[in-house]
Amino acid sequence: MNGRVFVIGLGLIGGSLALCIKKEHQDAVVVGFDINSEQARLAKMLGVIDEIAGNISDGAIDADLIIIAAPVNETKEIIQLLAELPLNPKVIVTDTGSTKSKIVESAASLLQKGITFIGGHPMAGSHKSGVSAAKEILFENAFYLLTPGNLIEEYKVELLKEWLIGTNAKFLTVTPENHDYLTGVVSHFPHIIAASIVRQTEKIAEAESLIPRLAAGGFRDITRIASSSPEMWKDILLHNRDTLIELLDQWQDEMNGIKTLLEKEKSDAILDYFKQAKKFRDGLPQKEKGAIPAFYDLFVDIPDYPGVISEITGYLAKENISITNIRILETREDIIGVLVISFQTEEDRQKAERCIGIYTSFATSVGT
Numbered sequence: 001m002n003g004r005v006f007v008i009g010l011g012l013i014g015g016s017l018a019l020c021i022k023k024e025h026q027d028a029v030v031v032g033f034d035i036n037s038e039q040a041r042l043a044k045m046l047g048v049i050d051e052i053a054g055n056i057s058d059g060a061i062d063a064d065l066i067i068i069a070a071p072v073n074e075t076k077e078i079i080q081l082l083a084e085l086p087l088n089p090k091v092i093v094t095d096t097g098s099t100k101s102k103i104v105e106s107a108a109s110l111l112q113k114g115i116t117f118i119g120g121h122p123m124a125g126s127h128k129s130g131v132s133a134a135k136e137i138l139f140e141n142a143f144y145l146l147t148p149g150n151l152i153e154e155y156k157v158e159l160l161k162e163w164l165i166g167t168n169a170k171f172l173t174v175t176p177e178n179h180d181y182l183t184g185v186v187s188h189f190p191h192i193i194a195a196s197i198v199r200q201t202e203k204i205a206e207a208e209s210l211i212p213r214l215a216a217g218g219f220r221d222i223t224r225i226a227s228s229s230p231e232m233w234k235d236i237l238l239h240n241r242d243t244l245i246e247l248l249d250q251w252q253d254e255m256n257g258i259k260t261l262l263e264k265e266k267s268d269a270i271l272d273y274f275k276q277a278k279k280f281r282d283g284l285p286q287k288e289k290g291a292i293p294a295f296y297d298l299f300v301d302i303p304d305y306p307g308v309i310s311e312i313t314g315y316l317a318k319e320n321i322s323i324t325n326i327r328i329l330e331t332r333e334d335i336i337g338v339l340v341i342s343f344q345t346e347e348d349r350q351k352a353e354r355c356i357g358i359y360t361s362f363a364t365s366v367g368t
């Protein structure tokens, strides 16, 4: 497709979408604006955008597609600003905010002027921010939720999907309210829990200096998202306040339930509790990316001898397979350790599995 695409907010998400659009629609011109001029300059320098707009008005007026990829509160303000501008009547305006009800509500001002607004939320990301973390592969296989509303003609939604086809995401249409409930459950609420575990541990660590050194493995897995942008998450929580209060009440019941089982030493019930959790967790679709992005992990059983890790990474480098992360799950003397290697794509993971199979006798498996 050709035309002018205007991306407002050139961070992780805006930058990644700009890359997807540039890759797929080489005749299109991608213009960007960020309130932080350094981010905009960096985006241009990295080839994420073709041009920098001096301000929102300059970039918006002749755009065919406007993507607002700013924090959720700013998104509402930008929508109000756009509603005051003489936009191209055929333009499609979309956003990437993690919440939808309040944003879609504020877009009534655009709809009243006959401008198409389709709420959007690519359900993949990272705890990192900024354009330097942007990558065109970010949304591969992820769900991309759209909230077009009844007044939007179907062909406009198709047009938007066509613009966004380079994301390789799976589009789903939901209502803004349903969106906020679903993402509240699988994304926003887990952030509160991750942060609360970290905060509780921090308090205990004041008296127990070994804690930070011991907090590895499972602790790091379950709390990774607590390293996300505090400003961004503060606004997401406030936008989705009602859902999250409801979920917090449910969680408290859940915690009280397990507390009672412990107090009463209900061994069978505790076993059932974990069995049920494992069954549901193990049954979750593995190849689909959800709110928590799947890193494509390969588990390699390794003997504990010096140089074994560099040996494996050496084979992968020899075959030109890029890795995004590497860590050891467990190593104790004489016991086989497990090396977890993360890849950006399923294809890389499969190549790595073959490569390790050829060069070594180490057993590999695909994690969940």
Ligand SMILES: NC(=O)C1=CN([C@@H]2O[C@H](COP(=O)(O)OP(=O)(O)OC[C@H]3O[C@@H](n4cnc5c(N)ncnc54)[C@H](O)[C@@H]3O)[C@@H](O)[C@H]2O)C=CC1
Pocket: 008, 009, 010, 011, 012, 013, 014, 033, 034, 035, 036, 039, 069, 070, 071, 072, 074, 075, 078, 096, 097, 098, 099, 121, 122, 123, 124, 125, 126, 127, 128, 129, 130, 131, 229, 232, 236
């Ligand atoms: N980080 C993630 O994993 C995901 C984030 N989202 C949503 O996407 C949106 C963007 O998030 P990120 O890219 O992660 O944040 P980011 O912090 O990496 O980028 C946001 C950018 O917006 C700019 N900005 C702020 N106010 C602005 C304004 N008034 N005008 C122009 N630019 C402005 C900031 O300077 C920053 O460069 C947020 O609404 C977030 O909820 C959606 C999916 C995943």
Ligand SMILES: O=C(O)C(=O)Cc1ccc(O)cc1
Pocket: 097, 098, 122, 123, 124, 125, 126, 127, 187, 225, 228, 291, 292, 293
């Ligand atoms: O870092 C992670 O795993 C995330 O949870 C990424 C994320 C952040 C915000 C969203 O609205 C969707 C996905």
